[in-house]
Each structure stands twice: as structure tokens, then as C-alpha cells.
Amino acid sequence: MRKKIYDVILAHEEASAEAFMKKIEGKKPLFVCVIGSTETAKIPGLSAAGKHPELTEYTPAADVELLLLGSCKCIKGVPVTPEGIPTPALITMSALKLANIPTLVVSGGVKIKPLVPYLDLGGKPGGDIRTGNAVENCEEILLRAKIAGENLSKIAEYLVVGESIPGGTTTALGVLLAMGIDAKRKVSSSMPKNPHELKIKVVEEGLKAAKIGFGELASDPLKAVSCVGDPMIPAFAGLVLGAAHRVPVLMAGGTQMGAVLAVVKSFDHQLLNNLAIGTTRWIIEDKNADLKGIIAQIVDIPILAADLDFSRSRFEGLKAYERGFVKEGVGAGGAAVAAMAKSRGKISAAALLEEIERNYEQLVAER
Amino acid sequence: MRKKIYDVILAHEEASAEAFMKKIEGKKPLFVCVIGSTETAKIPGLSAAGKHPELTEYTPAADVELLLLGSCKCIKGVPVTPEGIPTPALITMSALKLANIPTLVVSGGVKIKPLVPYLDLGGKPGGDIRTGNAVENCEEILLRAKIAGENLSKIAEYLVVGESIPGGTTTALGVLLAMGIDAKRKVSSSMPKNPHELKIKVVEEGLKAAKIGFGELASDPLKAVSCVGDPMIPAFAGLVLGAAHRVPVLMAGGTQMGAVLAVVKSFDHQLLNNLAIGTTRWIIEDKNADLKGIIAQIVDIPILAADLDFSRSRFEGLKAYERGFVKEGVGAGGAAVAAMAKSRGKISAAALLEEIERNYEQLVAER
Numbered sequence: 001m002r003k004k005i006y007d008v009i010l011a012h013e014e015a016s017a018e019a020f021m022k023k024i025e026g027k028k029p030l031f032v033c034v035i036g037s038t039e040t041a042k043i044p045g046l047s048a049a050g051k052h053p054e055l056t057e058y059t060p061a062a063d064v065e066l067l068l069l070g071s072c073k074c075i076k077g078v079p080v081t082p083e084g085i086p087t088p089a090l091i092t093m094s095a096l097k098l099a100n101i102p103t104l105v106v107s108g109g110v111k112i113k114p115l116v117p118y119l120d121l122g123g124k125p126g127g128d129i130r131t132g133n134a135v136e137n138c139e140e141i142l143l144r145a146k147i148a149g150e151n152l153s154k155i156a157e158y159l160v161v162g163e164s165i166p167g168g169t170t171t172a173l174g175v176l177l178a179m180g181i182d183a184k185r186k187v188s189s190s191m192p193k194n195p196h197e198l199k200i201k202v203v204e205e206g207l208k209a210a211k212i213g214f215g216e217l218a219s220d221p222l223k224a225v226s227c228v229g230d231p232m233i234p235a236f237a238g239l240v241l242g243a244a245h246r247v248p249v250l251m252a253g254g255t256q257m258g259a260v261l262a263v264v265k266s267f268d269h270q271l272l273n274n275l276a277i278g279t280t281r282w283i284i285e286d287k288n289a290d291l292k293g294i295i296a297q298i299v300d301i302p303i304l305a306a307d308l309d310f311s312r313s314r315f316e317g318l319k320a321y322e323r324g325f326v327k328e329g330v331g332a333g334g335a336a337v338a339a340m341a342k343s344r345g346k347i348s349a350a351a352l353l354e355e356i357e358r359n360y361e362q363l364v365a366e367r
Numbered sequence: 368m369r370k371k372i373y374d375v376i377l378a379h380e381e382a383s384a385e386a387f388m389k390k391i392e393g394k395k396p397l398f399v400c401v402i403g404s405t406e407t408a409k410i411p412g413l414s415a416a417g418k419h420p421e422l423t424e425y426t427p428a429a430d431v432e433l434l435l436l437g438s439c440k441c442i443k444g445v446p447v448t449p450e451g452i453p454t455p456a457l458i459t460m461s462a463l464k465l466a467n468i469p470t471l472v473v474s475g476g477v478k479i480k481p482l483v484p485y486l487d488l489g490g491k492p493g494g495d496i497r498t499g500n501a502v503e504n505c506e507e508i509l510l511r512a513k514i515a516g517e518n519l520s521k522i523a524e525y526l527v528v529g530e531s532i533p534g535g536t537t538t539a540l541g542v543l544l545a546m547g548i549d550a551k552r553k554v555s556s557s558m559p560k561n562p563h564e565l566k567i568k569v570v571e572e573g574l575k576a577a578k579i580g581f582g583e584l585a586s587d588p589l590k591a592v593s594c595v596g597d598p599m600i601p602a603f604a605g606l607v608l609g610a611a612h613r614v615p616v617l618m619a620g621g622t623q624m625g626a627v628l629a630v631v632k633s634f635d636h637q638l639l640n641n642l643a644i645g646t647t648r649w650i651i652e653d654k655n656a657d658l659k660g661i662i663a664q665i666v667d668i669p670i671l672a673a674d675l676d677f678s679r680s681r682f683e684g685l686k687a688y689e690r691g692f693v694k695e696g697v698g699a700g701g702a703a704v705a706a707m708a709k710s711r712g713k714i715s716a717a718a719l720l721e722e723i724e725r726n727y728e729q730l731v732a733e734r
Contacts (some may be wrong), residue, residue: 030522068514117515120487148484154469154521155397162644
């Protein structure tokens with residue numbers, strides 16, 4: 001049985017995970033959601049996105065509208081998978097609301113702009129990584145994000161940073177392979193059947209187009225992102241680089257955090273001990289992916305996993321999370337961890353599910 | 368002799384000004400700079416902008432780059448008036464740096480986008496108010512700014528909000544007259560000779576084009592801004608409306624704050640006692656304008672004025688401030704007040720001038 005603090009599983013590096021929980025307990029975080037888009041998401045079969053690419057382009061914008069407004073504005077209802085399973089932003093929104101955690105949106109580059117305030121970093125939507133030329137202006141995005149992170153770290157007691165970018169696990173795989181981290185068959189998926197072979201094929205096409213071999217860009221993370229990454233990654237990494245010297249940063253996400261961590265590490269070793277990954281139980285129990293296996297190749301930072309359990313939910317759309325749908329995204333796990341830590345456990349997994357169901361009922365069931 | 372706390376003059380409503388200083392003393396603010404642009408600035412003779420309109424379009428972007436980077440990026444050197452007098456952002460930057468105050472940029476709508484992170488509210492650059500149709504999407508800008516203000520008020524102990532928009536006193540005059548506040552010959556100017564008659568003529572042309580009489584929009588501030596205002600005003604007002612229920616807000620600026628205050632007041636009376644204006648001695652001593660005369664017609668909130676004195680500066684470009692050039696802008700006065708309050712007077716007017724001269728030397732004198 002894994003050790004827990006409140007309903008947070010200390011899933012990796014138990015001692016430092018416990019120390020990180022102590023650091024953030026009772027403290028007031030700022031939640032930052034980094035959005036981006038990549039044409040890669042439109043490749044058929046790759047992502048839940050593939051089936052309705054025209055709708056999925058709205059997902060990042062709709063997700064952050066949900067966080068800031070309590071409902072989406074650029075679409076009706078909330079983003080759903082082709083099977084009708086709702087966005088993890090429902091979890092994030094419920095956690096942030098219960099714990100009264102302020103939120104800021106940062107765009108690394110998106111096709112559809114959200115109808116809420118967002119921090120613009122001058123980035124553009126990402127291209128298809130099969131071209132080997134996926135992200136423009138990567139260094140500038142990272143530098144601007146770093147400035148934002150520095151300034152935010154002066155007012156927030158710590159940061160929780162999440163992301164929303166359809167197709168993001170494939171671009172993460174691209175960056176990880178280019179940087180020499182063996183992540184094949186280790187990245188996660190929002191679908192129960194993880195299309196590993198297709199992801200590998202897409203990434204290899206991109207690496208070939210960019211004339212990059214495995215690990216060749218181990219010390220050139222910006223080139224790795226430019227060739228086969230996405231615009232969320234440099235924005236996220238820049239925020240961490242700017243903030244984590246002054247305050248702890250909880251990197252909220254699944255296996256994509258591997259790519260961000262690899263970029264952060266090649267710029268700055270000193271702040272790694274101020275980082276942890278915040279995720280969901282569904283990610284750490286995923287048999288078709290291996291977050292720890294990725295992280296352990298980079299640097300063993302702690303992993304904190306919100307022990308969410310939707311198996312007894314009243315709603316089929318939430319129960320589906322237990323069957324391998326969605327699992328994580330929009331910083332859901334990290335936001336849940338932060339809500340539990342801020343409230344010193346008063347916000348339990350059960351209380352959170354209740355709030356999620358309340359919001360689900362309002363936003364999804366009756367539309 | 369007016370009462371001072373540290374080097375802050377309690378320039379209006381002394382008792383509540385003192386109480387406001389007590390509220391913010393030793394506290395950690397967030398400085399927010401709202402930028403915008405208006406075609407009105409290009410009208411010859413209206414603003415220092417008129418002589419070099421093509422350069423002045425870069426001013427808001429260059430100003431906030433100076434705040435965040437310590438130097439401008441979209442132009443060489445720093446913004447200057449046609450006479451070579453440097454931007455008040457030099458004062459702001461020096462105050463924020465000395466007091467280690469974090470900064471966030473918010474755009475209400477600008478033609479030239481800054482090369483630093485900025486919060487986008489979906490606004491567009493403002494048009495010439497002589498058309499009577501100056502700002503698009505005014506309500507949405509205000510609503511989005513309000514969301515940002517609400518979220519920021521959960522992490523900052525108080526907000527200092529400044530602005531940079533060339534031509535802004537004329538658009539402020541437009542909004543004030545439309546709302547029934549007699550501000551003729553009361554708005555300030557960045558030039559020693561205040562072109563009051565021209566400003567009045569321009570505003571009256573705009574009011575006529577929009578078919579609005581004096582005071583006709585007293586209870587429709589958004590229409591006043593849409594017709595004869597600028598995109599900075601709804602962004603600034605929205606931030607105040609979102610934040611001031613939870614934390615004090617120091618409105619950093621000169622007579623333009625009258626227009627913002629009028630808009631804020633028509634939406635919400637309850638938060639007015641959490642507001643003060645932070646400005647410079649040059650504004651309150653200006654014989655060619657009347658900040659207090661404007662404010663007193665709206666609601667008597669306190670005015671705190673940084674007692675800056677550049678008369679003995681080593682640099683002619685700074686001495687010119689004593690001859691009526693520039694006076695205020697980019698939240699210079701409010702940032703100085705905040706630096707003095709945060710440091711409990713350790714940052715004196717003299718210490719600030721020293722820092723300003725150091726930065727002037729690096730950025731202006733030697734370019």
C-alpha cells in the first residue's frame with residue numbers, strides 16, 4: 001500500500017514527495033493553465049482529437065473558459081471525447097472552485113483564442129511534427145514565459161502549472177526521443193487503447209524530416225521542441241524556469257511533464273529540487289504508459305497523485321475515467337492535489353467528486 | 368504645508384489618504400500596467416505624439432518592455448517627447464526595481480504589440496474619437512479585465528494599476544464630458560503648454576458625431592467609452608471592479624484616472640472606499656490642469672502624490688519634468704508611492720532619483 005497524505009498518493013520518491021507536500025500545505029497557490037495547439041492532433045487515430053478535428057481545435061480555449069467562467073463560451077457544453085466523456089477541466093474547475101484558487105491562462109500559441117483573458121507570449125499555433133518543423137519562435141516563447149514566471153513567483157506562494165493541448169503526448173514523445181529519453185510505449189493517451197505504434201511512426205517521420213537521430217538533441221532542447229514538439233512545452237518550461245528559484249512549482253500533468261522536465265533540466269539544474277509532478281491515480285496506474293519510467297531517466301522528482309475514484313459516480317461519463325478514458329489533462333491531478341493541500345485535507349477526494357458531479361450535472365447532463 | 372508620510376504627499380482627503388497609506392504600508396503589491404492605443408493621438412498638436420505619430424505608436428509597447436526587461440526591445444533607447452524628454456516609465460521601472468515589485472502587463476487594445484508577455488483581453492486599437500465611434504467591444508474588454516482583476520486580487524496584497532496610452536487625456540476628456548463631469552481645461556498634458564482648446568474641439572467633434580450632449584451618458588459609461596473613449600479605460604476599470612472588493616487598489620495616474628473612476632463608480636459604489644489615486648507632485652501642482660476638481664465631481668477618494676523633485680538632477684532630460692514636461696504616466700507616481708510604502712520610507716524620493724539617474728545614464732544618455 002502506497003503512503004498517502006490526505007487523499008494524495010506519494011507515488012514516487014516518497015520522502016521528497018512528503019517534504020514537498022509539507023512545503024505547500026496550507027499555502028496559497030496560483031494555478032496557471034498553459035494552452036497550445038498542434039496540427040499533429042489532426043492525424044487520424046492519433047488522439048481523441050482525430051475524429052472531430054474541427055471541434056477539437058476549440059478544446060484548449062473551451063477548457064480555460066471553463067476554469068475562469070464556470071462554463072464554456074466558444075462552444076456549447078464542455079469539450080468531450082468522441083464517446084462523450086467530458087474534459088478533465090471539469091475536475092480542475094471543481095478543485096479550483098472548492099479551494100478558491102486563482103487562475104491565470106498562458107498561451108504558447110493556439111489556433112482558437114479563448115474568450116477570457118490570457119497571457120500572450122507571441123507564440124503561434126504548432127505545425128504537424130511530420131514536417132520536422134513544428135514550432136516557430138521557440139526561444140522567444142520560453143524567454144517571455146520565464147519573465148512571466150519570475151513576476152508571478154513574487155506574489156504566489158507556489159505555482160501549479162497545467163496544460164491543455166490535444167495531441168500533446170505525441171509531441172512530448174517527439175521531444176523526449178530527440179533528447180535521448182526512451183519514451184517509446186511510455187507516453188499516455190486519453191483513449192483506453194493507446195495508439196503507441198502510430199505515435200512512434202509519426203514521431204519517427206518528424207525526426208527523419210528534421211534529420212535528427214535518437215538523443216541527438218540531448219543538449220539542444222529548443223531545437224528538439226522546434227522540430228518535433230509543440231508550443232505548450234517552451235511556455236510551460238519557461239514558467240517553471242522563471243518561478244522555481246523562488247517558489248515550489250507543482251507540474252500538473254501526465255507523461256507530457258517528462259518533455260517539459262527534460263527541457264527545464266537542460267537549462268537549469270539548481271531548481272529541480274523545488275519541483276514535483278502532480279497527477280491523477282489513473283496516470284500512475286496506467287498499464288499502457290509509464291510516467292515513472294520516463295521521469296527516472298531525467299531526474300527523480302517526486303510524483304504526487306490525487307487518489308480520485310469515479311467508480312461509484314452517478315454518471316457514466318465520469319465512470320468512464322475508471323475504464324481508461326481521459327485520465328488527466330488541464331492540470332486536473334495537480335489542481336486536486338493543491339486543493340487538498342491548501343485545505344489540509346478538508347477537501348477530500350469524496351468532497352471533490354461531489355463538486356465534480358454537481359458541475360457535471362449542470363454543464364453536461366442537461367445540455 | 369501639506370502633510371506627508373515618508374515622501375508621499377497626502378494631497379486630497381487627508382484623513383482617508385493617511386488611512387490608505389496605513390493599509391498598504393509594508394504590504395506586497397502587484398503593479399499592473401494597462402496599455403492601449405488610439406488614433407486620436409495622431410491629431411497634430413494634440414499630444415507630444417502628434418509630431419512623430421509613427422514613433423509614438425511604439426510608446427506603450429516600449430514602456431512596458433522597459434518595465435519588464437529593464438530596456439526597450441521594439442525601439443532603440445526609450446520613448447522620448449519631441450524635445451527628447453524621456454518617458455515616465457523610467458521612474459516606474461526604477462521604483463519597481465528598487466522595491467522588487469512584480470509587474471503584469473494588460474492590453475486593452477494596442478496597434479504595436481509589446482515583445483514581452485501581456486494579458487490579452489480581446490480588445491482592438493482605438494479609433495479617432497472624432498468619428499464618434501472609438502472603441503469596439505467595450506463591454507467584453509471590461510468583463511474580461513474584471514475576471515483578471517478578481518483572480519489577481521486573490522494573490523496580491525494590493526494592486527497598483529497604471530497606464531500607457533498616447534493621447535489619453537483627450538479621450539479621458541471625451542468620456543468625462545459625455546458622463547456629465549465638467550473637465551474642460553482640467554485634464555493634464557505631457558507638454559508645458561496644454562492644448563486645451565484643441566482637446567475640447569476634438570472631443571466636441573466626437574460628441575457631435577455620436578449625437579451625444581454633455582452628461583447624456585452619465586449612466587451609460589460603456590457607451591461613453593465606445594463613442595469618445597479609448598480601449599485602456601474599460602480594461603483599467605474592469606481590473607478595479609474585479610479586484611477592489613478584496614484588496615485596495617491604487618489607481619496610478621493623473622487626470623485620466625477621472626474617466627476610469629467615473630466608469631467604476633457607475634458600475635459599483637461599494638468598492639470606492641478601497642480606492643486611492645497615486646500620482647506625482649507635478650500633477651497636483653499643475654496650474655494648467657485640475658485633478659482634484661475632476662475627482663471631486665465624481666467621488667472624493669484620496670490622492671497620494673510622490674514628492675519627486677528633479678530640479679537638482681544631473682540630467683537636463685530629467686530637470687525638464689520641473690518645467691512641466693511629461694509630469695506623469697505609466698503609473699510613475701503610484702509606483703513611487705508603492706515603493707515608498709512597501710519599504711516603509713527606506714526608498715525615499717532622493718534614493719529613487721538616484722536610481723532613476725542611474726537608469727537614465729545607461730538607457731538614454733549613452734545611446
